[in-house]
Amino acid sequence: MRYGLAIDIEYCTGCNSCNIACKQEHGYDAGTFGMKVTELIYPGVAEKVQIDFLPFATTRCNLCAERVSGGEDTLPSCVRHCQGKCMAYGDENALFEAAKKMKRPVMYLK
Amino acid sequence: MSKNYDRIENTTVWSPGPGCHGGCGVRVFLKDMPDGQPAKVVKIEADPCHPWNQGRTCSRLLAYTRYLYHPDRLLYPLKRVGERGEGKFERITWDEALDTVESKFKQFREESGAESVIFVQGTGRDINAPLTFLTYAYGSPNLSQLGLSGQSCYTPRITGACMVDGTLTVADCSQFFEKRYEDPRWEVPKYIVVWATNPGVGCPDGFQGHWVVDCMQRGSKLIVIDPRATWFSSRAEHFLQCRPGSDGALALGMLHLIIENEWYDSEFVEKWTQGLPELRERCKEYTPEEVERLTWVPKEVLYEATKAYAANRPSAIHWGMPIDMNPEATTVAQAIAMLWCLTGNFDVPGGNIASRGAFGIAMWPINQSQVLETYGAEFLEKINSKRIGAKEFPYIANTRLYIQPDLAVEQMLTGDPYKIRGTYIQTSNLLGGNAADLNKHYHALRNMEFNVVVDLFHNPTTMAIADIILPAACFTERNSIRVWHTPAQVIRKLHEPLGEARNDWEIDFELALRFDPKLREKYSKLEDFFDEKLKPSGHTFESLKAIGGWVFEKEGVSVPYRRYESGLLRPDGKPGFATPSGKVEFYSLNHEAWGLDPLPFYREPPESENVTPELMKKYPLVMVTGRRSPVYFHSEHRNIDWLREVDPFPIVEINPKIAKDRGLKDGDWCIIENDRGKFTRKVKYNISMNAKCVSVPHGWWPPEEKGEAPHYYGAWKYNCNKLVLSQVGSSSGYGGGAYKTVPVNVRRAEPGELDAFDEEVRELENA
Incomplete structure (x- = not known):
C-alpha cells in the first residue's frame, strides 16, 4: 500500500504555508524545499485571466514519517497548516476517495 | 522532527512575529534551557482547537523562529x-x-x-x-498613523459606514460562533463580494482571509471588484475589473440599479431606514452608461453582478483598504454600507454583521x-x-x-x-x-x-x-x-x-x-489593567489563561443576529441603529449638521484621465501601489530568509503588452517616474494587470543594503511612495490617500542611473 497526498488545486491560494511548515518541520535552510509552490498565471477559458498555484512535493518529501509515526500528529505538517484546507493525506485508497470529491485534484504517491 | 522539546504551551498570536491583524491560536514547542537562560522556542504550530484559525496558519507565523532568533534583532535600548x-x-x-x-x-x-x-x-x-x-x-x-495620507486604513471605512448603520460591520463567515460553520444559526452567504482586496494573502482588519475560501467550499459564489485579476477573480462568477479610484462611482451605480429595479428588501427598508427618496434622486446621476465611462466596467457586467448580489440573500461584502484610498473615501464607504442595508443583509446570518468587541469590551x-x-x-x-x-x-x-x-x-x-x-x-x-x-x-x-x-x-x-x-x-x-472581534x-x-x-x-x-x-493609584501592574478590561467576560487575565486562553460570549452584545430589533446596537438599549434618527440613514443627519453632503457622491482621483488629461499624456500609466504578498506584512519580513526566497525582488507587475512597447524585458530593472521623482523596480510580466495600470508592491527596503546615509536600506531607491502625493483627499478629513491612482511612466534605466539614487539622499541631507 502506498501513501501520499491529494491536493485540490481549485482551493490552493498560494499562501506557502506548506512550504514553510515543511521547512520548519525538517529544519531546512532557505533554498531547500520539501514542498515548492509554483505560481501559474495564464489565459484561461473565455479570456479569463487564470491564477493557480501548484504545490509540488519534492523528492525530499517523506510525508513527515517521523511526525506521523511518532504520534505527534496524525497529519504531515503541510496538510496540518494548509490554509485553503485543500490537502489530504492517507493511503492510496483513501486518497482516491478524497480526490473524487475534489474539483481539480492532483495526487502524489510515495 | 525529532522530539527536541520539553513542553507545548498554547497562546494567541497578535503582532510582533507574523506582524499581522490575525488572532490565530498556536501551540508553541519549548525547550527548557540550563543556567536560567530563557526557554527556547523550537517550533510553532497552529492550534487545531482554536475556532479562529482551526488548525492552520500562515507562512509568516510558521517562520517565527527565524524572526524571534534573527541575529539583527534589536535587543537593548x-x-x-x-x-x-x-x-x-x-x-x-x-x-x-x-x-x-x-x-x-x-x-x-x-x-x-x-x-x-x-x-x-x-x-x-x-x-x-x-x-x-x-x-x-x-x-x-x-x-x-503619521505618513499614511488621509489616515487611509480602515478609519475611513469604519467612520463612513457608521453614518449609515451606526456600527462597524464585517462579512459573516461564522467568526462570532465557537462552533463556527457547524453552528446552526449561521448560513452560508450565497454570494460574497470581494471588493478591493485579495484576502488569501493576509488577515486584514481582524478577518482571516481564508474564511472566504471556507465559504467558497460551502457554496458561496464570488463577485470580485479589483483593477487586478487575482486568485479570487479567476474563481468568480462576476469579475468587475474597475479603474483604480472609481469604487465610489461603482457603488453608486449599483445602488441606482437596485433602487430602480426594486431589488431591495422593501420590508426592511420600510421599517428600519430613512432617506430612500433622496438617495434615489442622487443615484439617478449614476446611470449604467456613466458608470461604465467612469469605472471601465461594462454596463452589462455591472447589471448582472448587482442583480446577483441583490437578488440572492443572504450575501456578504468583504472590503479592503483601497476603499479608504479613494477620494472622499468616507462617502464611498457610506455608499457601500448602503448596499448591505438596502438589500436586507445587515446583521443577518450570512450577511454583513455588526462587529462588537467580545463582551462589548473596548480595549481603548x-x-x-x-x-x-x-x-x-x-x-x-x-x-x-x-x-x-x-x-x-x-x-x-x-x-x-x-x-x-x-x-x-x-x-x-x-x-x-x-x-x-x-x-x-x-x-x-x-x-x-x-x-x-x-x-x-x-x-x-x-x-x-x-x-x-x-x-x-x-x-x-x-x-x-x-x-x-x-x-x-x-x-x-x-x-x-x-478582543477584536471575538473571542x-x-x-x-x-x-x-x-x-x-x-x-x-x-x-x-x-x-x-x-x-x-495618578494612574499608579489605579494600577500597580499591567495585569491590573487587563483584569479591569476583561471584567465583562467574568474573567481575569489569570483565570482566562487557566481555562485555555479564550472565551466566547454566549449571549449579549457581541453575539449576532438582528440586534437592531433587540436594542443591542444603541447605547440607550432601544431598538434601532446608533445614528441620530435611530434608523439606517440613506440621508445622513450627521453630515447635514456638519455641513457635509448628506448623500453619497463620487469624486475623481486628484490626478486622472478625466481631471488631468494633459498629465496623463505625459504619464499614461496608473500606478497602483500596495498589493499584498503572502509572505510579508507591509514593510516587514524581507530579512527572513525562508520568506524572502518566495518573493525575492522589489518588482513592478506590468502587462507584457505595454512592457514590450517600452523595450522592457521580464526581469529588467526599470525606472518608474513622474514629476515628483523616480525609483527602480524589477519588471515582472503579468497579464493580471490591466494594460493601463501597473502594480507596485509597497514597503520595500532590502535589509541587506547599507543602513546608514545615504543608503537607508535602499528606501530612496525602491520606495514607490516618493511618487505619491501627501494631500487632503476628503472633505470629511479621513480617506483619500492617493496611493492607488498615481500617474507614472515606466521606462528602461539609463546606464548608471540605478547607482545614482544615493545622490538624491545626499542632496536631501544638505538641503
Missing part, C-alpha cells in the same frame, strides 16, 4: 551618538532610556503643551490600546463618547480643541480620534498653528513603509528636536531620524489580551524575552505612569 543618519548608536540601560524620554517629553509639555508631541503608530494590531493609553496619560491630542477609547466616559468632559474638550485637523474637518472633530496626518506633516515643517517638537513612533517604519511624499516626511521628522522609535529591527526610520530606540518583544515574550483571548508570555527586549504594552504602561502618576 539604544541612543544615537553620531549625527542623525550616521547609524551610530550606543547601548544604554532601560533606566537611562526611559528617564531620557520622560525628561524630554516633560520638558516639551511644560514649555509647549502636550500637543507638541505626536504619537505615531503603524497599522492597528496590538498597539492601539497601549499607544492610546500612553498618549492620553501624557495628555497629547495627537494620535496618528475609540470615539468621542468613550473618551468622555474614560477621561471626562474637560479632557475631551481639551484634546478636541487642539487635535490637528479637528477645526477643519468634521470627522476629525466628531468621530474617531486620529489627527489629519497630511496637515500634521505640514505643521511639523511650519510650526503653524503650533510647534511640534517631538514624536514617539511605535510599530511604524513610516519612511520605509507608508509615508506618502517620502521627502516631506523625511524633512518633517528631521525637523523634530527628539524622536523615539520602538521597533524590533533597524530600518530606514530608525536610521534616519531616531534619537532613542527601544527594543520591542515578540508575541511569545509578552502578555496582552485581544476574548490572552496572549501569554511563554519565555523571558531575548536580551532586554520589552513588551510594547510594558513600555507604554511604564511611561504612562511616569507622565500621569
